[in-house]
Amino acid sequence: MPTTPGTAGRRSADERRRALLRTARDVADDLSADAITRDQAGKPPHDEVARLREAGLPAALTPHASDHGADWRTGCTVIRKISTADSSVGEVLARHYVHAWSGRFYASHQHATTLEEESVRERWLWTGAVRTPVPGDDTDGTDLTLRPRDTGYVLSGRRFVETAVAVADQIVLDATCPVTGDVLVVRVPSHARGMTLEPAHDRLGQRVGGAGEVVLDRVAVTPGQVLGRRPHDEESAPPFTALAEPALRLALCHVGLGIVEGALTEARDLSRGGRAYRLPGADPDLFLTYGELASAAQTATAVVDRATEVMARALDPGAQLDAEEPAGVCALVATAETVTSKAALHVTARVLELADAPGLDRFWRNARVLTAHHPAAHRLRSIGEHYLNGSHRAVAAAFH
Template structure:
């Protein structure tokens, strides 16, 4: 797919950062409205958003983090977070389905060879979408990997099965995490249509139903040397990778909270009724409805503010990381703490605000036709990705003891 990046994506051609930021946000806002119009139907019918994903691919948004030196517009992390939040407010399933694209591009920037960076950044600029296949059901701990990359008669082969493969039914390339036979881990760029690759549609979670997060299998799949991305062991050095991934998840959670707030207000204006003993003429004047909506807004917007702070600090730390400054380790650690605060707050906001809808409407709000419960189901499902208790612990250790978070990809 070829994309005209100056005309078709609506971002302008002068290259100024402000123009790019405004263009990204305007595009995302348009998609938010479009996605929201069909989100309830897609959830209830479990209809995968193929057309919506295709529109995103053609828009240029999926390449918004490609570095400038490779022809990209390299959105700053505050803008990036806002875009993901807007898309998630429209439909968090779509935001989650495209999330691996951005995590993969950051991995490529951190660990790829110049040839790999040129190859896959160019593909992203041309509209390619990359998903991932990392998590497995087996193993003692979360994150244990049994999938293996082995050499067979001089040819690299990938063998394994992944339980979560988010977005893979929409993508052209899957980045597969595997144990490398020479030691350590690798991330392997595997074309979806390569012989031996099977992508299933068996995701049956109660929420985030249309993320295409099913099982993928890799049966002796041939892999070229240039498709293998070697990943350093945890603790090798501190990078922005973990904070970046958490920023995406926090942005999605914030989007869910804001969407639930918007639907609650719409329901309160159009359908909710006040009890007779309230002494008022309608729900919009009911003091307890007003209190509930106010509390929902405070929770959602408080989390949104922490998210913006985390994105800003991570962006500043990222610039130091690329510059190679001596202070980059400290800045990255402090930014990770800020993102952890945001992740905790947005997780709590998504679950709590989406549940509070029912304080406004009572039993009528539970109608399947309205499908308001999708907000809570989406929130409860998406927030299981990482135990936020570990975020709070890391934050507490930082403020109480001055300890930076451990060097890994989770905090």
């Protein structure tokens, strides 16, 4: 079959994808070798990010384009693989990947393209904390203010960031302009004058993620650092922009699946190696337990994979989203998040009943921290309201 530009392009993309997945496996193997030691130390992820940079993962995990980046399915596969070895580093990558999409979510096409090219060229690591509009909240205020001045803006306030606060190159934040009332999404370089970082210490889980607070004292923001407006509510958001928060939540679902897979694999290896409370053989109760846990993991995987496929189609550059589609995507992501959270907490608690081994508790601690801020009952009520009434407002409420 003759080679055409189209088939050559597809072959090149397939080769890049296979190479990226091989790299992810190699990095995961490297991280798993000292995961327990690094979790116990709980230091900011300077060493871990150096490993990611050496492997080229920050540059590879950017939005897909003709000659760089990763499509949504591949990006999530990489996040899950890394999270199986170390969910703290997996969360760093998950938030990096989604925040690297910020240009597409909030900025113009040209602005986004230029930003992504620079991100790949400079091998930027992204993080951030963009707050979701709260349905029914008339104040719509944030803890950050962005005041206009002749050459742009000055940014002041403080914001907690879940990952990579001391090691990221770009931090994406939203802030209120008190003059216009607009909420603007901006990117702030990590070396910006007037910005200080306060890493969080002694976290229960996700200890190597590098969480902490960003403190901004009249930090200069140029017009080029302003990505765009954050809508005041989900119902008024452009369809593509409305996918920003569910995309992040879905990427974190893959971190949760990584925790489940890592916990089950480690417990299974302990059982096979004779280092568990109950050893394999003819123990029907042990088989029942592993059957239950494996089924919970596979169920969560099926739901998350379906949401990932739907999100990938919605994020495709050629997708023409109507006003109704984001609500359906959001409802599916909220379902995936609910199922994954339940599976992660259940599986990581049960494996502690199977074996007493150093470091096995980290999976439960990591799952607790990853899921702590998003109660399942709140999501389920929102999913139910959307199912009954098709309410956009209910779906938006699921992400608070």
